[in-house]
Amino acid sequence: MKLHWQNKWLTRLRLHNTTLSGLLFHTGSLTRYIEDKCNSTLQVELKSESWQQPLAEETSKLNLSGNEQAFVRESWLKTDGEYLIYARSIVPRDTYEQFSTPLKELGTRPLGELLFSDTSSYRAEMRYARVPGDCPLFNATLDHNDSKQPLWARQSLFYLKEKPLLILEVFLPNVDRVLQGS
Numbered sequence: 001m002k003l004h005w006q007n008k009w010l011t012r013l014r015l016h017n018t019t020l021s022g023l024l025f026h027t028g029s030l031t032r033y034i035e036d037k038c039n040s041t042l043q044v045e046l047k048s049e050s051w052q053q054p055l056a057e058e059t060s061k062l063n064l065s066g067n068e069q070a071f072v073r074e075s076w077l078k079t080d081g082e083y084l085i086y087a088r089s090i091v092p093r094d095t096y097e098q099f100s101t102p103l104k105e106l107g108t109r110p111l112g113e114l115l116f117s118d119t120s121s122y123r124a125e126m127r128y129a130r131v132p133g134d135c136p137l138f139n140a141t142l143d144h145n146d147s148k149q150p151l152w153a154r155q156s157l158f159y160l161k162e163k164p165l166l167i168l169e170v171f172l173p174n175v176d177r178v179l180q181g182s
Contacts, residue, residue, distance in 0.1 A: 002057060003057065003137070003153070005128065006127065006128055006129065008025055019179050020152060022179075023171065023175065027123065028116070029113075030077075031110045034077070034084065042077055044108045044109060044110050046075050046108060049074075050071075050072060051069045051071055053070075054069075061155075062157075062166055070091055070093065072088065073106075075087050083144035083145075085169050086141045086170040088137070088167070089167050089168075090168075092164060095165050099160055099163070111167065118160060120162075124157045128153070128154050129152075129154075130150040130151070131170055133148055137168070140170070145172050145173065151173070152171045153168060
């Protein structure tokens with residue numbers, strides 16, 4: 001299932017939750033934003049890291065050939081035992097080869113730590129979508145999401161020294177409650 005990605009202005013018309021919209025449209029470090037809001041440390045729990053075939057939409061967005069593999073990192077962002085975000089990062093081979101040392105050493109630190117500390121890094125684009133229950137990205141959240149309601153997601157195209165990488169963040173239902181309670 002292909003997601004219907006939209007720009008910020010169209011998404012704002014559909015999203016009436018101010019807590020979630022503050023998070024969804026935040027352009028700085030998501031880690032710092034959540035830590036400041038919750039007065040708590042954000043932890044990263046790795047789900048997987050491997051070379052694999054990106055989803056068709058990711059392949060297209062990164063201008064990869066149809067059979068080209070990328071380094072895919074899937075993780076959970078959580079605070080105080082509450083799972084808030086499923087994150088999926090797609091790093092093409094050229095990008096990975098140029099930044100293999102910091103990527104290999106990342107471990108359970110957020111990828112944003114690398115992106116927002118490197119002065120050559122910039123975000124070129126952000127898009128937003130609702131992730132319905134019949135979407136593979138929704139299914140990826142089921143370990144820590146028992147809701148059947150569509151979820152909000154954002155997709156960011158970053159460049160590190162002009163090399164692309166794609167980050168997708170799917171916001172779990174807990175994120176609204178946790179941020180409102182802070």
